[in-house]
Amino acid sequence: MHRLLLPFCCLLLSSLVQANESQTLRLVSNQWPPYVDSSLAGQGLAVEIVTQALQKKNYQSTLTIDSWSRALEGVEIGVFDATCAIWKTPEREQGLLFSNPYLKNKISFLKKKSLSINYHQLSDLKGFIIGVLRGYAYNNEFTQSRGLMKVPENYVIQNLHKLNQGTIELTLGDERVIKHALKQYLPKQMHTFEFLSPPLTYKGLYFAVSKSNKNAQVIIDDFNAALKEMQQDGSYDQIISQYPY
Numbered sequence: 001m002h003r004l005l006l007p008f009c010c011l012l013l014s015s016l017v018q019a020n021e022s023q024t025l026r027l028v029s030n031q032w033p034p035y036v037d038s039s040l041a042g043q044g045l046a047v048e049i050v051t052q053a054l055q056k057k058n059y060q061s062t063l064t065i066d067s068w069s070r071a072l073e074g075v076e077i078g079v080f081d082a083t084c085a086i087w088k089t090p091e092r093e094q095g096l097l098f099s100n101p102y103l104k105n106k107i108s109f110l111k112k113k114s115l116s117i118n119y120h121q122l123s124d125l126k127g128f129i130i131g132v133l134r135g136y137a138y139n140n141e142f143t144q145s146r147g148l149m150k151v152p153e154n155y156v157i158q159n160l161h162k163l164n165q166g167t168i169e170l171t172l173g174d175e176r177v178i179k180h181a182l183k184q185y186l187p188k189q190m191h192t193f194e195f196l197s198p199p200l201t202y203k204g205l206y207f208a209v210s211k212s213n214k215n216a217q218v219i220i221d222d223f224n225a226a227l228k229e230m231q232q233d234g235s236y237d238q239i240i241s242q243y244p245y
Contacts, residue, residue, distance in 0.1 A: 024060040025219070027051075028080040030068035034180045034243050035085050035103075035205070038065050045176075045243045046085035049102055050207050052235065053226035059219070067154075068135050078212030082219070086208050087137045097216045099223045101204025105174045107138065109196040110160075115169060119196045122148065131159035131171035138172070139201040156181050164189055172200060176245040 027050070029036045035046035042048040043063060051061055064071075064080065075083045076095040087105070088098050109125070111117060118124060122145055132138070132150045142148070151168055153159050159171035160181055171178075175195060182190045207223055209216040230236040 023058055024062065025054065025081040026064070026079075027061050027082050027084050028064045028066060028071045028074050029084050030071050031065050032068075032085060032177065033184075034176060034245055036065070038063075042239075042242075045239065046103065046205060048239045048242075049227075049230070049236065050084040050223075052239065053102075053207075053223050053230060056226040056229060057222035059222070072135075075208070075210050078210045080210065081213050082207060082209040084207055086206050087203050088206055088208075089137050092137075092208070095211055096208040097211055097220050099207040099220050100227060101206055102227050103205040105176075105203045105205055106199050107172060107201050107203060108175050108178075108199040109170050109172045110163065110178055110193055111170050111196060112163065112166075113192055113194050117170075117196065120198075122200075125170065128169045129167075131162055131168040133159070133173065136173070137203075139203075142172075142200060157185050160186060163193070170196075175199075176243070179245045 027047075029047070031038060032046075033044060034040075035044050037044040037047075043051075047063060051063075054061055063084070064074075066074065071080075071083060072086075072092075074080045076092075083096075086092065086096075086098075092098075109119070109130075117128070122141060126147050127149070129149050129151060132152050133156065134152045134154055137143075151162075153162070156171075156173055156177055159168065159173075160178070162168045163171050164186060178195075182193065207220075209219050213219065227236070
């Protein structure tokens with residue numbers, strides 16, 4: 001009797017192991033503090049929210065940090081299952097399924113306080129040199145504007161150093177990201193900078209799953225349900241409170 005049951009027990013155990021393995025999602029992102037930061041215990045604000053939501057629905061996850069271009073390509077072609085911090089665009093929707101937005105990014109221009117700018121609309125910035133980031137999904141009006149002088153760089157800190165040195169006159173990005181970078185790299189100069197008002201735009205931040213993953217819709221539905229639970233039970237606000245920016 002035991003000999004007859006043994007093969008079935010082995011088969012059942014194998015199935016359980018495979019099922020558990022299928023719950024492990026391969027996440028990818030670029031280093032984008034304070035949202036994604038491999039130096040932090042929780043690996044950043046966005047990563048903490050996403051991984052905790054996934055854990056609520058019994059998903060485990062691994063996180064790979066790469067350049068944004070490689071991370072985006074990797075999840076679009078299915079090398080990775082999902083990315084934890086991404087903005088939605090029509091082009092990206094072709095290869096990815098997006099969750100409900102779980103954070104809001106405030107995208108603003110930054111300048112030295114010593115520079116006087118009368119800013120109400122983008123046309124007011126003509127003639128100023130603006131440091132931008134390669135591959136950044138700014139809003140269409142800014143991206144398609146040909147009347148603005150844009151100088152691309154790969155990293156936020158490069159633009160902040162150039163702004164501090166006077167090589168450029170403006171840069172722009174998410175306010176949390178810029179404040180975090182200033183505090184980390186230019187703490188003595190923080191008081192010399194200010195954001196322009198109004199912000200360029202607000203953008204929702206999303207969790208997105210590769211459409212090549214056959215369970216993509218289920219994963220997105222599970223994430224959205226878990227996110228709602230976190231917002232109701234207080235765990236969502238608790239995570240955000242740990243990031244003061």
